[in-house]
Amino acid sequence: MRKFTIILAVLFASTVARAQADYTKSLSGIQWVKIESKADVTVKTHSSNELLIKSGPSMKTPERAKGLKLVGEGGTDNTDVGFSVIQDGSTLIVYNLRKSGDAEIYLPKNQNISVKSTWNGDIEIDGFAGEIEADAQLNGSVRVSNVNGPVTANTLNGELAVTFGTVKQDSPISLYSTNGAVDVSLPSNTPANLSLSTLNGNVYTDFDIKAEEKNGMRSLLGRNIKSTINGGGVNLSMKSTNGNMYLRKK
Amino acid sequence: MENEHVLDLIPEYLDGSLDNETMKNIQRHLEKCPQCQQEVKEMEALLKAFKNDVVPVPSERLKSRFEEALEAEKAAMGKVVPLSSKTKKYDWASSVLKIAASIALLVASFQMGSVFQQKKIDQELAELKDENLNMKQTAMLSLMENQSASKRIQGVAYIDEFENPDEAIIQALANRLLNDENDNVRLTAFEALSKYTSSETVKHVLIQALEKEKNPSIQVAIIQTLVQIQEKKAAEPMKKLLENEDTQPFIKEQIKAVLPSLT
Amino acid sequence: MEALSDEMIMQKVAEGNLDLLKVLFDRHHKHVYNFLFKMSGDRMLSEDLTQDVFYKLIKYRSSYHMGSFKSWLFTIARNSLKTHFTRHHKTFEDIGILAYQSAEEVNDMTENNAHLQNALNRLSPEDRELIFLNRYQEIRYEDLAEIMGSTPGAIKTKVCRILKKLKEIYLETI
Numbered sequence: 001m002r003k004f005t006i007i008l009a010v011l012f013a014s015t016v017a018r019a020q021a022d023y024t025k026s027l028s029g030i031q032w033v034k035i036e037s038k039a040d041v042t043v044k045t046h047s048s049n050e051l052l053i054k055s056g057p058s059m060k061t062p063e064r065a066k067g068l069k070l071v072g073e074g075g076t077d078n079t080d081v082g083f084s085v086i087q088d089g090s091t092l093i094v095y096n097l098r099k100s101g102d103a104e105i106y107l108p109k110n111q112n113i114s115v116k117s118t119w120n121g122d123i124e125i126d127g128f129a130g131e132i133e134a135d136a137q138l139n140g141s142v143r144v145s146n147v148n149g150p151v152t153a154n155t156l157n158g159e160l161a162v163t164f165g166t167v168k169q170d171s172p173i174s175l176y177s178t179n180g181a182v183d184v185s186l187p188s189n190t191p192a193n194l195s196l197s198t199l200n201g202n203v204y205t206d207f208d209i210k211a212e213e214k215n216g217m218r219s220l221l222g223r224n225i226k227s228t229i230n231g232g233g234v235n236l237s238m239k240s241t242n243g244n245m246y247l248r249k250k
Numbered sequence: 251m252e253n254e255h256v257l258d259l260i261p262e263y264l265d266g267s268l269d270n271e272t273m274k275n276i277q278r279h280l281e282k283c284p285q286c287q288q289e290v291k292e293m294e295a296l297l298k299a300f301k302n303d304v305v306p307v308p309s310e311r312l313k314s315r316f317e318e319a320l321e322a323e324k325a326a327m328g329k330v331v332p333l334s335s336k337t338k339k340y341d342w343a344s345s346v347l348k349i350a351a352s353i354a355l356l357v358a359s360f361q362m363g364s365v366f367q368q369k370k371i372d373q374e375l376a377e378l379k380d381e382n383l384n385m386k387q388t389a390m391l392s393l394m395e396n397q398s399a400s401k402r403i404q405g406v407a408y409i410d411e412f413e414n415p416d417e418a419i420i421q422a423l424a425n426r427l428l429n430d431e432n433d434n435v436r437l438t439a440f441e442a443l444s445k446y447t448s449s450e451t452v453k454h455v456l457i458q459a460l461e462k463e464k465n466p467s468i469q470v471a472i473i474q475t476l477v478q479i480q481e482k483k484a485a486e487p488m489k490k491l492l493e494n495e496d497t498q499p500f501i502k503e504q505i506k507a508v509l510p511s512l513t
Numbered sequence: 514m515e516a517l518s519d520e521m522i523m524q525k526v527a528e529g530n531l532d533l534l535k536v537l538f539d540r541h542h543k544h545v546y547n548f549l550f551k552m553s554g555d556r557m558l559s560e561d562l563t564q565d566v567f568y569k570l571i572k573y574r575s576s577y578h579m580g581s582f583k584s585w586l587f588t589i590a591r592n593s594l595k596t597h598f599t600r601h602h603k604t605f606e607d608i609g610i611l612a613y614q615s616a617e618e619v620n621d622m623t624e625n626n627a628h629l630q631n632a633l634n635r636l637s638p639e640d641r642e643l644i645f646l647n648r649y650q651e652i653r654y655e656d657l658a659e660i661m662g663s664t665p666g667a668i669k670t671k672v673c674r675i676l677k678k679l680k681e682i683y684l685e686t687i
Contacts, residue, residue: 032397091397112398133399135433150400154433156466170318171400172407174434178467178498193325199470200500232325235407239437241467242500261676262669296680299629300648308546312560316538316567323571324531 023053023079030092032112037096037103038119040140045109045127051092052106055081072097112149117142122158131171136160141180155180159243163250167192172235181243184236188249191233196247197224198240205247254279256286260293317389318404386411387419394422399432406435409442420446424455433465440468447479460487466498473501477508485512519582527577534574537582538567544650545590551645552594562593569593583652584659591642591660632683640675647672 027033027049035041046052070077075084077097084095096103099119107113107128114133115123117140125132125144134142134153141158144151150171153160160175161183167173167190175182181201186192188207196203209227238245256276262268263276280287386408393405406426409415426439440459446452460472469491476484488505491497519537526533545566549559566589577585633641646652646660654665654672661668 114399131398131400133432150398152399152403152432152434154465169322170315171398172403174400174403174438176434176437176467178465233322235404237438239467241470257677258670258673261673292680292684293676296629296676296683297648299626299683303626303629303649305543305547305649306550306556306559308543308560308563312542312546312563313538315564316542317535319564319568319571320531320534327529327531 021080022055023051023081023083023085025051025085025092027051027092027108027111029090030087030111031090032114033092033094033107034114034116035094035096035103035105036116036118037121038099038117039096039121040102040124041096041105041115041117041121042102042124043105043107043113043115043126043128046106047108049108051085051094053079053081053083053085053094054104054106070097072099129168151175159183160240164190166190167234167236169234172237174237175239176237177240177243179242180240181246182238182240183246183248184238185248185250186236189230191230192228192236193232193234194225194227194229194247195235195237196227196239196245198243198245200242201240201244203245203247205245206249207247209247255283256280257289260286260290261297264290264294264297314393387416390419391422394426399435402426402430402432402435403438406438406442409445415446417451420449420451424451427455427459428462433468436463436465437468437471440471444471444475447475453479453481453483457481457483457487460484461490464496466501469497469501470504473504473508477511480512482512485509488512520580523574523577523582523585527574531571531574534567534571537570541583541586542567545586548587548590548645548650549594551649552642558597562590562597565593566590581656581659583650584656587646587650587652587656587660628683628686631686632679635682636675636679640678643668643672644675644679 033051035043070082072084072095075086075095075097077084079085082096082098082101083103084093084097086093086095094105109128110130111128112130112132113125113128115125115135117123117136117138119138119140121136121140123134123136123140123142125134125142125147127146129148131149132144132147132151132153134144134151136142136155136158139157140155142153142155142160142162144153144161145163146165147162148165148168150168150173151162151164152174153162153176155177157179158177159180159182160177161181162175163185164187166187169191175184186207194207194209196205196209203225207229209225209229238247256263256279259268259272259276263273266273268276280290390405390408390411393401393408396402396405406423409419409423412419420443423439423443427436427443430436430439440456443452443455447456456472456476460469460476463469463472473484473488488509492502492505492509517536519540522533522536526537542563546559546563549562550556553559553562566586569589570586633644636644643657643661646657647654652660654669657663657672658665658668663671
């Protein structure tokens with residue numbers, strides 16, 4: 001009998017361990033979702049108003065960590081998928097506690113999101129219509145695609161690439177890199193006031209841009225192009241100190 | 251009237267929107283007409299319910315969106331000088347004159363009146379302009395505190411609207427440069443401040459920022475500006491950056507190239 | 514600043530002083546929003562439509578010709594609402610239903626408000642609109658007449674008649 005109980009218990013425990021469910025949390029009352037990670041982060045859209053963190057195959061907890069909680073800089077794992085999720089007022093803070101392994105996160109299309117990679121992680125964001133902030137602080141790259149809203153992004157060594165759908169006109173776009181290339185694609189009819197500047201890189205574009213350097217005015221960062229396209233509109237500022245800049249018609 | 255029912259006038263009576271004489275007449279009638287008195291009481295209850303009704307208030311977003319639309323339209327308008335109102339009035343007046351010369355005198359006196367009116371409006375507009383500047387400053391300062399980095403950048407960019415930004419604005423920009431967590435906001439704030447390097451406050455802030463800043467793009471931009479204005483006090487923080495092993499090599503090269511000109 | 518009438522300011526706006534629109538926005542956006550909310554019972558929609566009304570003001574500023582500003586403003590507001598509902602294949606009847614829903618929705622309503630709302634919901638949509646404009650937005654009969662394409666006298670009589678009817682319903686249910 002005793003043996004039987006033990007077998008049952010073991011069976012039970014193993015099913016619990018295997019049925020590692022995705023983590024979800026409602027987003028009602030949340031204005032911003034801030035994600036911080038050392039590893040790669042991919043953020044995609046889904047249709048429900050909740051945060052969903054996929055528990056990937058790489059999420060296996062080591063055997064001897066059974067019954068223990070993962071603890072990292074951002075806090076303690078309160079999601080069972082290796083993340084710490086904390087609500088601070090109308091902001092939801094999501095820390096990826098693991099130092100390797102991809103994180104796949106789903107959020108509603110209109111969510112405002114801010115993603116920070118603090119080490120080697122690449123940031124990938126696809127399909128959002130809200131505001132997007134992305135910051136790759138060390139070696140990571142930032143790739144933002146199919147977005148409409150204002151994007152504020154910054155990389156140190158990685159490449160920064162953004163592909164816009166229709167660009168909302170209500171708030172400025174700001175894309176900076178120190179050592180990486182900045183590569184932006186816009187619908188060709190996008191109205192915008194452009195400001196492109198680079199110190200040691202070059203600017204390439206198929207938009208009709210006249211680089212007017214004002215006479216006698218030395219520009220701040222060596223090369224500074226200001227121009228309007230399609231009659232002018234939202235402010236779009238692109239800068240790379242040492243990288244090249246690519247502005248493409250989509 | 252005293253003997254006629256006043257039922258149809260009661261709402262206006264309660265609103266107080268009738269002329270004095272009518273009001274008095276109604277009062278006199280009410281004194282001796284219980285039926286109308288009853289009607290007044292009941293209508294008063296209803297109108298009171300309207301007054302006490304809670305009215306929903308739109309969110310702040312509405313205002314900021316409107317202001318953005320307005321700015322966009324202003325930008326689109328460019329520097330087109332608006333048609334002055336005087337020419338319009340002239341056309342109007344001349345066509346009237348064509349129709350009937352006999353009323354020319356009337357028109358003239360009307361125009362005199364409207365000239366005075368115009369003067370009054372212009373004077374009040376001048377006062378309003380001050381108020382507008384205040385509004386802009388408030389908008390700018392509050393945008394700079396927004397949770398969204400894009401909005402903070404927008405707030406910083408408002409600096410272009412001010413010919414002579416006052417201390418509060420400079421201080422707010424300095425705050426962004428020194429303390430904002432977002433690199434893009436800090437760089438935009440730096441660019442805004444770099445237009446006012448003749449100010450001692452700004453010089454001081456730039457030196458502070460150079461000591462503190464970790465983003466190499468912003469570091470190099472600050473260095474260039476401080477060298478351009480030949481700020482000798484910048485030499486110390488630059489030397490420190492040279493000694494610091496976290497400093498990017500290209501920054502060090504830059505410093506090595508410019509440092510002799512400051513010392 | 515109080516001394517400047519809406520009309521004078523709008524005239525200046527039409528001549529190119531766009532900044533002055535802020536004054537008009539501050540003075541009136543709550544009224545427009547409130548009217549749209551009363552009509553639709555939908556906060557988000559009302560905000561979007563209010564936004565739309567002021568966009569139109571910006572866009573069509575030069576078409577303003579010294580008439581009553583309030584009439585012009587609310588004519589634009591009514592048109593925006595109508596366009597919205599026709600675009601979404603809804604009729605005035607649906608507006609009635611929506612307004613009723615709003616009464617259910619607002620849970621911080623006092624008893625008094627609930628009674629008033631219930632009474633209002635029993636009016637025809639057209640009558641209700643007139644009352645909203647007259648009571649909540651304090652629009653003068655002259656301006657109302659301009660908005661509705663009628664005469665001040667006729668509007669006055671109509672408002673008075675509706676108020677009487679509303680009063681009966683209101684007192685009956687209280």
